Amino acid sequence: xxxxxxxxxxxxxxxxxxxxxxxxxxFTFSDSYMSWIRQAPGKGxxxxxxxxxxxxxxxxxxxxxxRFTISRDNAKSSLYLQxxxxxxxxxxxxxxxxxxxxxxxxxxxxxxxxVSS
Amino acid sequence: QSALTQPASxxxxxxxxxTISCTGASSDVxxxxxxxxxxxxxxxxxxxxxxxxxxxPSGVSNRFSGSKSGNTASLTISGLQAEDExxxxxxxxxxxxxxxxxxxxxxxxx
Numbered sequence: 131x132x133x134x135x136x137x138x139x140x141x142x143x144x145x146x147x148x149x150x151x152x153x154x155x156x157f158t159f160s161d162s163y164m165s166w167i168r169q170a171p172g173k174g175x176x177x178x179x180x181x182x183x184x185x186x187x188x189x190x191x192x193x194x195x196x197r198f199t200i201s202r203d204n205a206k207s208s209l210y211l212q213x214x215x216x217x218x219x220x221x222x223x224x225x226x227x228x229x230x231x232x233x234x235x236x237x238x239x240x241x242x243x244x245v246s247s
Numbered sequence: 248q249s250a251l252t253q254p255a256s257x258x259x260x261x262x263x264x265x266t267i268s269c270t271g272a273s274s275d276v277x278x279x280x281x282x283x284x285x286x287x288x289x290x291x292x293x294x295x296x297x298x299x300x301x302x303x304p305s306g307v308s309n310r311f312s313g314s315k316s317g318n319t320a321s322l323t324i325s326g327l328q329a330e331d332e333x334x335x336x337x338x339x340x341x342x343x344x345x346x347x348x349x350x351x352x353x354x355x356x357x
Binding site for chain 2: 165173174175176177180189191192225231232233234235237238239240
């Protein structure tokens with residue numbers, strides 16, 4: 131059974147940093163592209179980034195390019211999102227998801243990031 | 248990249264069919280047959296219902312179907328059931344290699 135579990139969400143001040151983690155099981159992580167998606171309260175999802183199975187290919191949305199960094203550890207079946215220079219508008223539930231056939235097949239339950247002073 | 252345009256809400260009675268539209272541009276929906284649809288119940292993560300415009304993942308009811316014409320993709324739900332009441336989001340691959348979501352449509356089953 132496929133499981134994705136995000137962690138690391140917290141209350142952080144503007145300008146601060148946070149690292150999210152996503153632990154996966156139930157499928158071959160090292161063969162899978164992965165992605166981060168967020169959803170602000172009452173809003174639709176927003177794609178943030180994806181990373182290839184090897185980690186060599188990454189892509190970011192304009193809204194986070196230069197501030198967020200996606201990475202992965204295939205030995206630990208884990209995906210990460212390093213978030214720097216956080217802003218109030220980054221407040222959202224952050225989801226990790228598998229990315230295959232240009233769609234997000236499996237999602238975690240999400241972790242809440244709140245950026246506020 | 249601008250968000251795809253969806254109606255804010257649609258409604259239908261049990262047993263009826265409804266269609267949700269998703270309008271993009273020539274840089275995304277119009278060029279690529281790479282539109283996906285997601286169902287989201289309150290407090291839950293989105294669930295993939297359709298990918299590559301018309302394909303259903305294993306386990307998704309055949310009451311859900313997708314189509315596309317020009318810059319507009321559509322999700323049709325036939326034989327509406329109470330459990331279909333949820334928010335629905337479309338998503339498209341774009342020329343830049345990025346992905347863009349729609350603003351969402353709230354489906355009410357009357």
